[in-house]
Structures are given as structure tokens and as C-alpha cells.
Amino acid sequence: MKKILIVDDEEGIRFTFKKFLTSENFDVSTAEDFDEAVACISETDFDLIFADIILRGKTGIDVLREIKERKLNCPVIMITGYPNIETASEAIRLGAFDYIPKPIQKETLLHAIDVALQHKAVLDEKEKYRTNLEAIFRSVKDAIISVDKDLVLLEMNDAAKNICGFTRKDIGNGFNTLSNNCNGKCLEALTATIESKDSVDLNSLECQLNNRK
Structure with missing residues (x-):
């Protein structure tokens, strides 16, 4: 079962996402702020993370930056109710996989998840191949x-x-x-x-x- 983390300071969004995605056979965790998000990614290897840009205190951009600094092989999709070019550019620069404005339709959400998980599968396969080559390189x-x-x-x-x-x-x-x-x-x-x-x-x-x- 694929693991998804939802980072959003709106309880209604977290509840709705979790209920819907759980019904789609995903293992869903939620966090309301940066600190909870960091605690989650420290304990669990997620396959995909959704992060709202505007949070209490540190932003979703900070969550994205933390994930990239940890070199986690996990796509991050940024979501926001206030889309603008500046935040979109910053998110993409930091390696966000996608950028989706609210409100998010179910079809849009599922499509984004499908594409992101396919991307992660490719990255995982490349990493597995690299690791195998590294093992051969070291052992011959x-x-x-x-x-x-x-x-x-x-x-x-x-x-x-x-x-x-x-x-x-x-x-x-x-x-x-x-x-x-x-x-x-x-x-x-x-x-x-x-x-x-x-x-x-x-x-x-x-x-x-x-x-x-």
C-alpha cells in the first residue's frame, strides 16, 4: 500500500484528503504544520507528499526544502489556495513535482497521484540499478x-x-x-x-x- 503524507493547516482539507485517499487504498498520514511534517518524514518513508504552501509558521516551501535537503526519493506536490508565479517558481526551483491550485477535484487529485507515483517508480528503479552496479563495482x-x-x-x-x-x-x-x-x-x-x-x-x-x- 502506497504511503501518502498530507501537510495542510486546514483540518477540513486533511480530513477530506485522508478519507478520500484511504477509500482509494492509500495509507494516508496527515500533518498540520512544518514540525509535524518533519516528525512524520523522520519516522516513515512516504511514496508521495502533498504540502500546502501556506501553513502556520514555516511554509510548505520549507517542508519541500527539508525533504530535498534530506535527499528523500519522494515526489512533493505543492497545493495552494493562493497561486502566484513567485511561489510556483520557487517550488519548481526547489524540485516540487507538481503545483496544484485549490479547490482540487477528485479526478485531478487521482491523476496527479498516478503520475507522481509512476515517476517515483522510475526513480526507485534507477536507484536500485545504481546500487547494484555499486555493489558489483566494489566487490569484483x-x-x-x-x-x-x-x-x-x-x-x-x-x-x-x-x-x-x-x-x-x-x-x-x-x-x-x-x-x-x-x-x-x-x-x-x-x-x-x-x-x-x-x-x-x-x-x-x-x-x-x-x-x-
């Missing part, structure tokens, strides 16, 4: 390094640390400055790959690097 026994077009070291796996003697402090430095104590074959292959924009095969490569510090 072959050394893997990532460099940019200028041969600046961007990332490495644990095998690269053990085989090549790299440390996390080396990230951000030019690969050529880190390879002075080996035979340079890795550097040659990397340079050729970047210049040709194609893979380079090496028949054999003997690493002569020992205890680089």
Missing part, C-alpha cells in the same frame, strides 16, 4: 578505476586500492601523477582509450608497482 576482484577526459581520478574500487596502491586521498589527482612508480602501461592504455573513444586491448600487462605510498 579486478581493479576498476574511473577517470575523466583529463585523466583525473574520479573513483576506484577496493581491488584498485589493493593492486595499485591507491587511497581515497588520490581521488581528484591526475592519474599520471600517481603512476610514476609503475611501468606506465595503465596510463598508456587510458590515454589511448580517451583519445580513440574506444576500448583498448592489452595482450599482457605486468604491474611492477610495489608498496606505493
Whole structure:
């Protein structure tokens, strides 16, 4: 069951949203202000959040900002009874998924939810794929390094640390400055790959690097 949070200082809005969305088989929580909203998102992983822009004290924009600062993978739909370009622009700039003026019709609400949840499903799948790749990257026994077009070291796996003697402090430095104590074959292959924009095969490569510090 998808979890939805409604943040609105109007009790009638919270009650109406919760009753309707519960009947549509959603698990609905409500909050009347910023502090309650923060408490909710600290305890529950929501699939979608609706936040009224105008609240008592801090605004729905503050709720949106808090969600983005926490890097939560959760779409936020802003709702307001007083739509204007300034608040809409601020909401979009901060990453709001949608911006809906009150009063909200049931069909509009359900359509917005459907689109937002589809978007979240795509984001979740991408994150799952990224996590799986990260696990593979970290666990393979072959050394893997990532460099940019200028041969600046961007990332490495644990095998690269053990085989090549790299440390996390080396990230951000030019690969050529880190390879002075080996035979340079890795550097040659990397340079050729970047210049040709194609893979380079090496028949054999003997690493002569020992205890680089």
C-alpha cells in the first residue's frame, strides 16, 4: 500500500484528503504544520507528499526544502489556495513535482497521484540499478578505476586500492601523477582509450608497482 503524507493547516482539507485517499487504498498520514511534517518524514518513508504552501509558521516551501535537503526519493506536490508565479517558481526551483491550485477535484487529485507515483517508480528503479552496479563495482576482484577526459581520478574500487596502491586521498589527482612508480602501461592504455573513444586491448600487462605510498 502506497504511503501518502498530507501537510495542510486546514483540518477540513486533511480530513477530506485522508478519507478520500484511504477509500482509494492509500495509507494516508496527515500533518498540520512544518514540525509535524518533519516528525512524520523522520519516522516513515512516504511514496508521495502533498504540502500546502501556506501553513502556520514555516511554509510548505520549507517542508519541500527539508525533504530535498534530506535527499528523500519522494515526489512533493505543492497545493495552494493562493497561486502566484513567485511561489510556483520557487517550488519548481526547489524540485516540487507538481503545483496544484485549490479547490482540487477528485479526478485531478487521482491523476496527479498516478503520475507522481509512476515517476517515483522510475526513480526507485534507477536507484536500485545504481546500487547494484555499486555493489558489483566494489566487490569484483579486478581493479576498476574511473577517470575523466583529463585523466583525473574520479573513483576506484577496493581491488584498485589493493593492486595499485591507491587511497581515497588520490581521488581528484591526475592519474599520471600517481603512476610514476609503475611501468606506465595503465596510463598508456587510458590515454589511448580517451583519445580513440574506444576500448583498448592489452595482450599482457605486468604491474611492477610495489608498496606505493
